[in-house]
Every structure is written in C-alpha cells, then in structure tokens.
Amino acid sequence: MMAAATMTSTALAALLLCAAAFLAAHATDGHHQTPEGDDLVAKVCANVTSRDLMCKPQVTREFCDSALRSDKRSAAAKHPRDLALVAIDLFQRGAADADAKVDGAIRSGSGRRNWMAFALRYCRVDYADVAGTVPVCRAIIQEYKDGDESDDQLPSRRQLDCADRMSGMAFDCAARMHDGDGDGELSKEVNEAFGRSCLVSAMVEKMLGVGGDDDQ
Template sequence: IRMYIASIHPSLQYTPFSFYLSPLISHISQHFSTSRFLAIPVVIATMPRTTIIFSTILFMLLAVVITAQSSSSASGKPKATKLMVEACKNALINYPYGDPFSQEFCLSTLQSDNQSAEAKDLRALVLVAIDILKSHVTAAGGKIKKMLQDAKKGTVMMPVLSFCEVDYDHVVRRLNVCQGLIRDYQGDKSGRQPLRLTHCVEMSFTPLNKCSIGLEDMPGVEVLSKENVELQFMVQVNTGLLASYDVHD
C-alpha cells in the first residue's frame, strides 16, 4: 500500500496510515453506531503492520459496499423480484405479435412503481402494470392539454393535438374498464368462453398509434412523439403480461 501511495507522490510514503484511515472511518461511522468504532484507534495502534494493511483493505471493501447500497436506495427503484423477472420473461414468450419489447424495458416499467415489488401474484402485478401505463398516459395527456392552450388557432398543430387529446382520454377510460374486468375475473369456472382480458388492454394501442401518425414530421412535438412511442411499448408489455395471465388461468 505504501508503494502505491508513493507512486502517487513520493512525499506521501511518510504519511501515517491513520491519515488514510480517518476519512474512511468517518464515512463508515455515518452508517453505523459510533460506539462500534470508538476502539478502532486503540486497536490499530497495537496491531502489527500486516494486520493494519489487511484491516485497511477490509474497511475499503466495506465502504464500497455501503456506497453501493446507498446509491441503490437513492435511485428509489425497487429490486426486481422473482415474480417480476418471471412475468417479464413469460410476457415476451406469450406476446401474440412477435417480440417488440425487451425484457429490460418490461422490468424497468414495473420497477417505476414500488407496488410492483409488493405484488404477491401475477394478477396483482398486472393491475400495477396497468396503473403504471394509465399514469403515464394521464401525464402525457396533461402535456397535450397544456400545448393546446399555448398553440395558436388555425395552425396545423391544433387539430392534431385535439385528436391526440381525445385519443389519450379514450385510453384512460378503457384502462379503467380493463382493471375492473381483471379484478372480477375468476377464471373459466363455468365452461363458458374465457374473458378476453388481453384484447381489452391491447385495444389501447390503436388510439395511441393514431396520435403518433398525426405527430409525424411535425416540429416542436419531439418530446411528445418520443413519449407516445414509449406508451405504445407499455401497452405491448401489458398485453404480454395479460396473455401470460390468460395462459396460467
């Protein structure tokens, strides 16, 4: 370690080890009870140099782990549970129209809501996924309303945004209906044709796509266009999750 320190600057090789340990101990003490580290200076003073070096390495590793955990907590995203991973994997397999979205996008979508980590079964996870989609559509619809207020009358943008506003409102209403149907669905226990849950959410794709076509090549709506594409991917994720739910039930 002294050789490494000396390689940075020769004068540093004569600096006491405590100089390097002090900031590290200070960092660790912020995460743990101070009483656990009161004896550290005394212990270090009585340790052989080899033990001190080994202890220093351990402290450094511990600091790295603590920093990583702090960064993970700061991100605010829940860890992907086994249920989430399996659900996304099956959503890709059971999606009826090929493989348009990635498993990473599916997981990232679910991780955007902490309720996903609390879901106990696939139906609960599906309901959270629809909530996520609905909240994003609602937020995008709010932006459209704001753009309509700022848009000048008689411009090409006015009718396009107006149609998109209607389309987004339609999607939110449909998703509310779909959630109610999913909550009431108990599987095919009567021998009748199973409820087409997948089709209910899947139909949200069409109005979003219509809006997307209207936004093509229109200046000043690039952010809205990008969000629209992401919403279409989210509809596909929800469709795949529901297709898996139909398969299992």
C-alpha cells in the same frame, strides 16, 4: 509440529466448506431471492412478448423489468394478474401525462400548422377514450381468476379485448404524432404512454397463459 500444521490445514478446509454450505443454504431464502426463485417480475419479464405486432418492438425484457419495478407493488406480486394491475395503473398515469403535454402544446400554439393541429386534437380524443376505458378494463382484469372463460369459450376474451382496445388508442396517438412530426419531448411522452399500454397487453397475456404467437 508437522502434525499440528496438518490439523490446522484440515480445520481450515473444513471451516471453508461449512461457510460455503451456509451461504448456499441461504442464497435462496427470503432475504436473497434469485430470478429463478420468488422474483415474479424477473420470471415474467425473462421471456416477455406480445401477440400484437404493433407492440412487439416495445415490449422488451429491459423495459418490462424497469417499468414494473418503478412501482413498489410489483415486489409483492404473487400472480401475473397483480403485475397486470400495476401495468394498467402505470399506463393510466402515462396517458394522463401525455394528455397534459398535448393539451399544453395546443395552448402554446404548437398546433398552428394544419397537420400538427390535427394530430394534437385527435390525440386528446384518444386520451379521453383511454380515461373512460381504463377503469372498466381494470375492474375486468381484477376480477379474473385462473380458469375463467368468456361466453364464447375462448380464454378470457374480455381481458384480451380490453388490453387490445387500450393499446390501440395509445398507438393511434403515437402514429399521428409520428406523421405530424411532433417535437421530441412531446413525442417521447406519447411513445412512453404507448409502451406502457403494450406492457398491459403483455401482462394480461401472461395472466391468461396466452403465448405471444398462439392462436387463442
């Protein structure tokens, strides 16, 4: 009986070892991807940053991960360029939502005070510029291929300039709303649009392999 008990214990231990080996072998397959495996969003957002001092507080790991995963296309991304395109579409929608809120505030008479009227009307100018710029910049980003260089031999200056231009427009409105002491809901919408513009900048930098503090 002791021999049988010993064999049973040995068989159980072997079974547990086999089960552990099976789980380990399948933990990183297509059904159980880990952040260190094929999850590009997790990889990119793990050490996300920005060259732009205005954007640095906006671009956090949590915001990056949450924003990108809100669009299902990010799960199929194979290259940071794919995530840059997702980010620019998120920004375009965010800017359109903020512009609609600003327009509504103007129509409702929220801009009766001079400083608020100034802030709201100039925000509409900023968002009109965004609407005209995004399609052009999206095309430039979409055309990017690894190793591309601009005419002045800097790493794809065209893409960086586009990202900087868009974040600058979004920042201008956010700054005006702050100075104008806009209401909470409107300011939240405007700040969300600015945050998304910063995400575009961060993803373009990842696409180009430009570090947050690199002089490139």
